[in-house]
Amino acid sequence: GQNIDQPTEMTATEGAIVQINCTYQTxxxxxxxxxxxxxxxxPTFLSYNVLDGLEEKGRFSSFLSRSKGYSYLLLKxxxxxxxxxxxxxxxxxxxxxxxxxxxxxxxxxxx
Amino acid sequence: xxxxxxxxxHLVMGMxxxxxxxxxxHLGHNAMYWYKQSAKKPLELMFVYSLEERVENNSVxxxxxxxxxxxxxxxxxxxxxxxxxxxxxxxxxxxxGGSSYEQYFGPGTRLTVT
Numbered sequence: 001g002q003n004i005d006q007p008t009e010m011t012a013t014e015g016a017i018v019q020i021n022c023t024y025q026t027x028x029x030x031x032x033x034x035x036x037x038x039x040x041x042x043p044t045f046l047s048y049n050v051l052d053g054l055e056e057k058g059r060f061s062s063f064l065s066r067s068k069g070y071s072y073l074l075l076k077x078x079x080x081x082x083x084x085x086x087x088x089x090x091x092x093x094x095x096x097x098x099x100x101x102x103x104x105x106x107x108x109x110x111x
Numbered sequence: 112x113x114x115x116x117x118x119x120x121h122l123v124m125g126m127x128x129x130x131x132x133x134x135x136x137h138l139g140h141n142a143m144y145w146y147k148q149s150a151k152k153p154l155e156l157m158f159v160y161s162l163e164e165r166v167e168n169n170s171v172x173x174x175x176x177x178x179x180x181x182x183x184x185x186x187x188x189x190x191x192x193x194x195x196x197x198x199x200x201x202x203x204x205x206x207x208g209g210s211s212y213e214q215y216f217g218p219g220t221r222l223t224v225t
């Protein structure tokens with residue numbers, strides 16, 4: 001079966017750095033995605049990792065270790081607007097439709 | 112219109128009603144998806160259409176019936192639903208065979224079954 005674990009909730013202070021972890025056990029692996037979802041809105045794409053290492057995109061970075069089945073999303077210089085749910089998803093097949101999502105991590109940024 | 116649109120945004124229906132959800136993508140993609148999002152549960156993939164053919168049907172009850180008349184439009188027909196079907200239904204699209212497997216999501220339809 002497919003299993004993706006991430007913390008349910010996290011709280012961090014405005015201006016700080018927060019790391020959201022994701023571990024996965026899937027039957028196959030063809031890449032890992034991070035999505036951001038504000039309450040009542042659609043998920044929006046943040047990052048995609050298919051090779052080990054760190055991908056940096058502005059204030060957001062994502063890391064992948066395939067041997068450990070582990071990824072994290074790093075958010076720097078937190079802003080109030082970063083309060084949202086962050087969804088980790090694994091592509092376990094050759095086609096993009098085989099995405100398995102975690103339950104999401106609700107991040108609250110406080111002043 | 113840009114991106115992925117869904118109508119209606121909110122829907123309240125009784126268990127004996129029949130209704131349809133509509134999704135339209137303006138991105139030129141060739142694959143479309145229906146997901147169900149319930150509170151405290153992961154996004155659940157329901158159906159996938161690639162090049163207008165259904166390629167995935169994750170043991171979804173027959174009271175949910177998808178339809179994909181062309182690569183830009185996707186429908187989810189609903190009939191005799193149960194209260195536990197109340198959820199946010201999200202549509203997404205992507206380009207199969209492209210360099211990125213990113214899926215683009217619509218804003219969702221919030222469905223309440225009474």
